[in-house]
Amino acid sequence: MAERPRTRAWYRPMVAREAHEAHRVATSLELLFDLCFVVAVSRAGSALHHALAENHVGHGVFNYLCVFFAIWWAWLQFSWFASAYDTDDVSYRLAVLVQIAGGLVIAAGVGRAFEGDFAVVVAGYVVMRLAGVSQWLRAARGDPERRRTALRYVLGISLLQIAWIARLALPEPWLVPSFLALMVVELAVPVWAEQAAHTTWNAHHVAERYGCFTLIVLGETVTGATSAIQEGLHEGHHTATLVSVAAAGLVIVFSMWWLYFDRPGHRRLTSFRSAVVWGYGHYFIFASAAAVGAGMEVAVDYDTHKGHLAHLPAGLAIPLPVAVYLISTWLLHIGPSNECRPIAIGFPVAAVLVLAAAFSPAPVHLTAAIAAGLVAVVVIATRGHPIHE
Known part of the structure; x- marks a missing residue:
């Protein structure tokens, strides 16, 4: 017997979905x-x-x-x-x-x-x-x-x-x-x-939704940086400098993506209290990730002598939001008491080193090197250990 075609209801009772509904993904x-x-x-x-x-x-x-x-x-x-x-x-x-x-x-x-x-x-x-x-x-x-x-x-x-x-x-x-x-x-x-009664949010679904928004802000970082570099290249000056800044910026964004998505977020959503801390704490992850794009544009302005910022404020434009991103990701996804000590210690150490890079002659490039180094630490420290989804 042929299956009857499905029709979409105009209105159905809005009952709560199952909190542990399997295969729940973003629509x-x-x-x-x-x-x-x-x-x-x-x-x-x-x-x-x-x-x-x-x-x-x-x-x-x-x-x-x-x-x-x-x-x-x-x-x-x-x-x-x-x-x-x-x-x-x-x-x-x-x-x-x-x-x-x-x-x-x-x-x-x-x-x-x-x-x-x-x-x-x-x-x-x-x-x-x-x-x-x-x-x-x-x-x-x-x-x-x-x-x-x-x-x-x-x-x-x-x-x-x-x-x-x-x-x-x-x-x-x-x-x-x-x-x-x-x-x-x-x-x-x-x-x-x-407090009256907890709604039945799905941990896997919420983690995926936050991951989607993380990709949005990282994508805007890439877009902003690309536009700034394209404008600089259009003028035909500082080509080598802009290419190196672009390469460093790509390493930074790729490292941010890697570090965030290396561990499944839903594993941190074990209770309502943890969900509030995790969900609200992502404000700092999202805001800092988006700010890196503005920082890339500031770096391009500084290297092409367009901006009005002094060296230190311009140098902080990328390291500061990257440091906030690393600390926020560490607190929300990794945890200070993580069983893997190189990772538990590596994130805050890298954040401090990134901030110190702002005082160097090449803050963007040093930030990229430190972020890539942290990725290497994570890869080496977790080699042979299964990642539970």
């Missing part, structure tokens, strides 16, 4: 959602580069961290919800379409947000959260066991969004303190909501 819709954040990450990196190039170091770094938080937090909230409640019916897909639209509005507002005007970013959040709250209301209706959790999310998200809108009317001296305060409350809402 094509989730990957499409990620694409809108490629633009946002690229804009944030570009804005950081321009701020550093104009020698506005403190202003640029602080605004970058704030803007990147807005980008990362929007992505995180969608990703964890989808891990627990992706029904993949027509209603769910249309709600995600609205969230994608909100994400694109956020991306469009990155430039203005970097100058302190978050109005467009807040508008994007309103769009995303209208759809997100409707999804949580569906979860409250379809999953009675976690209804209190879902309603706590609805309440927390709604009140916070009202607060972000009200913040736009505050006088300038209150903007930074209010941003930091609301940021802390944003981080607290999921912790508070999940």
